Amino acid sequence: MRNISHYLLSIILFFTSSILHAEWHGFASAGAVWFSNDDADYVYNNLSSGAGHSHTVDWGLDSKFGLQWSARTHSAVRFNLQTVVARDAVNRFTPALTLANLAVDVNERFALTLGRTQNPNFLYSDHRHVNYALPWIRPPREVYGITSIFNYDGVQANIELDRQYNHSVKLIAGLAQAENAYSFDAGNSKNMLTASNMLYASLSRQSHHWLFKLSLETGRLSTENPQLSQALGYITDAALSQSMSLQDKEYQLMALGIKYDANDDLFLFELAHRQIEAYFGKRSGAYLTYGRRLGRWMPYVTIARTQTEVDDSLNPVAKNLYVSARDAVTTITLGTAYELTSQVTVKAEAQWSKPDANSGWAYANYQSSYPLAHPPEDILLSLGVSTVF
Amino acid sequence: MMVARALLLSMLIILACFPLWSNAAWQIVVHRNSTLQILTVTEVKFLFTEGQVQGQAPDLVDLIEEPMRAHFYESVLHMTLSRWRANWAKRVFTGNHRLPKQMPLEEVLSYIEGNPGSVAYLPSTLVLPPTLKVIYCGSGELPAGMPLPCAPTAAGRSQQKSP
Numbered sequence: 350m351r352n353i354s355h356y357l358l359s360i361i362l363f364f365t366s367s368i369l370h371a372e373w374h375g376f377a378s379a380g381a382v383w384f385s386n387d388d389a390d391y392v393y394n395n396l397s398s399g400a401g402h403s404h405t406v407d408w409g410l411d412s413k414f415g416l417q418w419s420a421r422t423h424s425a426v427r428f429n430l431q432t433v434v435a436r437d438a439v440n441r442f443t444p445a446l447t448l449a450n451l452a453v454d455v456n457e458r459f460a461l462t463l464g465r466t467q468n469p470n471f472l473y474s475d476h477r478h479v480n481y482a483l484p485w486i487r488p489p490r491e492v493y494g495i496t497s498i499f500n501y502d503g504v505q506a507n508i509e510l511d512r513q514y515n516h517s518v519k520l521i522a523g524l525a526q527a528e529n530a531y532s533f534d535a536g537n538s539k540n541m542l543t544a545s546n547m548l549y550a551s552l553s554r555q556s557h558h559w560l561f562k563l564s565l566e567t568g569r570l571s572t573e574n575p576q577l578s579q580a581l582g583y584i585t586d587a588a589l590s591q592s593m594s595l596q597d598k599e600y601q602l603m604a605l606g607i608k609y610d611a612n613d614d615l616f617l618f619e620l621a622h623r624q625i626e627a628y629f630g631k632r633s634g635a636y637l638t639y640g641r642r643l644g645r646w647m648p649y650v651t652i653a654r655t656q657t658e659v660d661d662s663l664n665p666v667a668k669n670l671y672v673s674a675r676d677a678v679t680t681i682t683l684g685t686a687y688e689l690t691s692q693v694t695v696k697a698e699a700q701w702s703k704p705d706a707n708s709g710w711a712y713a714n715y716q717s718s719y720p721l722a723h724p725p726e727d728i729l730l731s732l733g734v735s736t737v738f
Numbered sequence: 739m740m741v742a743r744a745l746l747l748s749m750l751i752i753l754a755c756f757p758l759w760s761n762a763a764w765q766i767v768v769h770r771n772s773t774l775q776i777l778t779v780t781e782v783k784f785l786f787t788e789g790q791v792q793g794q795a796p797d798l799v800d801l802i803e804e805p806m807r808a809h810f811y812e813s814v815l816h817m818t819l820s821r822w823r824a825n826w827a828k829r830v831f832t833g834n835h836r837l838p839k840q841m842p843l844e845e846v847l848s849y850i851e852g853n854p855g856s857v858a859y860l861p862s863t864l865v866l867p868p869t870l871k872v873i874y875c876g877s878g879e880l881p882a883g884m885p886l887p888c889a890p891t892a893a894g895r896s897q898q899k900s901p
Contacts, residue, residue, distance in 0.1 A: 374830055374837075419833060429833030448833050457795065460834075467832065475832045482827040507834065512793045515784045557784050612816045645818065688820035691804065737827045 371420035378480035380411025380733030388719035389712035390535075391729055393490050395438045395497045397532035400729070402714050409436035411486055411733045415478055417448065425454040433478050440536040447478065447500060458509035462523075468499040469521045469551045470564035472606040472619055480735035484615060484640055484649060485684060486696045487731075491634040491655035494676070495621045496602060498544050501525035516556035523549055525568075533576055535714050540574040545597075562606040570625060571596050583666045593628035593670060600625035615640035615649070628667075629674035629710070630659035645688040653680045657710070672721070677705035684731075693736045700729040763862035764810055765888045766874035767846075768796070769854035776890045777874040783815050785857070787825055789835060798838035799846055799858035806843070810859050814876075862888040 384391040384400035384407075392399040393410060400407035413435035420428045431448035450464030467475040473488050477499070480486065503525030511518040525547040530539050547568035554561045572595045584590040602623045609616040617638040624631040633656055640649035656677040662668050684698035704711040704724040715721065766782060768774050774792055777785065785791040789798060801807045808819045815822065829835035841849060846858045851869050860866075862875055875888040 372836070376827070376831065415831070417831060417833070419830075419836070421836075427833070431831065431833065450833065452833070462833075473828075476828045479827055479831045482824045482831070512790060512795075514792050515781055517788070517790060555788060557780050557787075642821075645820075688818055691808070691819035691823060694820060694824075737823065 369421055369423050371418065374417045374419070374738070375415060376479045376481055376735070376737045377414045378411055378733055378735035380408070380480075380486060380731060382407045382410045382732075383730045385728040386712070386719075386725065388716040390714040391727075392713040393487060394494055395529055395531040396436060397438050397534070397536040397713060398440055399713065401712065402716055403535065409440070409442070411480060411731065412436070413478055413480075415447070427452040427454065435478065438530040438532045438536060439539050445500075458512070460507040462505040462507065464502070466501050466503075466505050466523070466525075468496070468501060469505075470496075470549065470566060470602065470604045471621070472560070472562060472608055472617065474499060479737065480696075480733060481692075481694055481737045484617065484638065484647070484686065485651065485682070486698050486733045489619075489634075489636040489638075489651055489653045489680070489682075491636055491653035491678065491680065492604075492619045492621045494655070495623045495632055495634050497529050497531065497542065498527045500529070501527050501547065501549075503547070516554065518552070518554045521549075521551045521553075523547075525549070533574070540572060540576075543571045543573075544568045544600075545571070558609055558611050560606070560608040560610075562604070562608075564602070564604040564606075566602040568600060569597050570600050570627070571598070577670075580666055580670060584664055586664065589662065589664065589667060592626060593667060595625075595627045595629075598625050598627045613642045615642070615647070628659070628670045630657055630671075632657040632676060640686075646685060647687075648683075648685040651680070651682040651684070653682070654678070656705070657708075672707045673709040675705075675708045676710035677708045678711045679703050689734075692738065693734065695734045696732075698729075698731040700731070702727050702729065763876065763888065764814055764859050764874075765862045765864075765872045766857060767850060767860050767866060767870050768857045768873055769850055770869050770871050771854045772796070772857070772871070772873075774857065774873050779814070779874075779876065782874050786811075786815055786838075786859075787817075787822070789829070789838075797853060797856040799849060799856055800838040800840045801846070801859070802840045802842050806861075814859070 382400040386401050388402060390399040390401040390403050399410055413433055415431060415433040417431040429448045429450050432444045433447045434442050434444045437443055446465060447467060448465055450462050450466055452460050452462040454460045469475050471493060473483055476482055477488055503523055505521060505523035508520045509517060510520055527544045529542045531542055532539055545568060547566060549566035551562060551564035581590045581594055600623060604621040606619045620635040622633045636651055636653035638649055638651040640647045657675045659671040659675055680700050680702040682698055682700040684696060686694055686696045689695050703726045706722050709721060766777060774794060781791045789795055811817050811819055811822050826837055830837055846860060850856050850858055871891040872888055873890055875890055
């Protein structure tokens, strides 16, 4: 994938001589998070440490900086390069390429993009790093944590199926592959998750107040993880070990999003479901957000729930793996956004969360004192400021 | 001397327009040859938030003067500048759209005259050259019964002749 990105970069540099128009854009956010439970860390997607046990106050969860260069040539060819500096799986702030693509506008309603794009399946997934453009400090992990793969390398078609007086219907479809780093041990070691043969389609209908989005994706997942291989090696039942492994396993992802954005009211609903025949099984998540605009303020409430359906086993190793993969949490978040200036927004959130019993994926870095069978209620407080330029 | 004259002209245009835009009436202006027809207020909102209307995706022109811009967005689109910016940020940072072009008020008329595919909002009492036409005039803030200081000069949809 890195080779493809370098190849694209070369093409982009080659075409720069014919560039008609180029522009730079950027975004930045800084945030602080406090978690009430010091026997575990609150983490998000592929992050491996966070507020709670590892940090009293975590400055890394929502702090990021992004820069984008976009250019257009005479021949309806567009280039996009975007890099984001954010905390990664091994607790370092390193730049990551989030867009590196060449797009050809075949006609006004059909564009073909080659290179790296962002996951288009959810309402906010393709710009989830731009905190300024989000209604929350960060998208609810109950839905956006269902997948950890967001950088798609491949070919994508953007087709406008219908464009009427005040609504449009769009289809984004593509073939891709992706990889993502994660860590099982608070960032001491890095493992890779690889998705291949990805085929996805996202259909959306946008009118003045409403946005409906339905997405489907399939592909194959594999991981390189010596710890997991070692654990599976202890399972003597070969069929069970094979069914739990994560090597070239087919997965399916489905997402539905509904947004109603009127003058003063904002309603958001998203539902997602992912299934795979591996030890971390089937996971579903949903949230409902209501926000009310009051001048520069927008207080909001979000109710979210995620749950995982995993098999049970009498084999102790298998049982432990299933527990470690179960993510079942209910959260209620109260927050408010305040428009400080036309390009700076401040947001504050208080989140109550209650994991189900034996949900070993809800947080990270569990300490032996954490009562996994009877988890307590927790509070997460977040404060963030974000901007675009 | 030329610069001083241009500056003076710019100031005169802005000063002349100030009482007009502060009275909260705006007109949406396109080139005379544009195929865009009279817009409803819903279509105006769709145009400036989604970048398209009536099956077209015209080249949007945004005023660089922040107070005027803020007034247009708040009185016609019913959104703050910040909300409008956030709405466009999500498009820009997916790499699929560009922000509307920003330019000073005194440059807008000549830009639309030279770019038939563009559309801009302007204070309603700004006198337009015959090469341009108005496809929307109004504001959500004018008291009921108060006459609008402008009127659409484009044909409405019901007035369109069949091909």
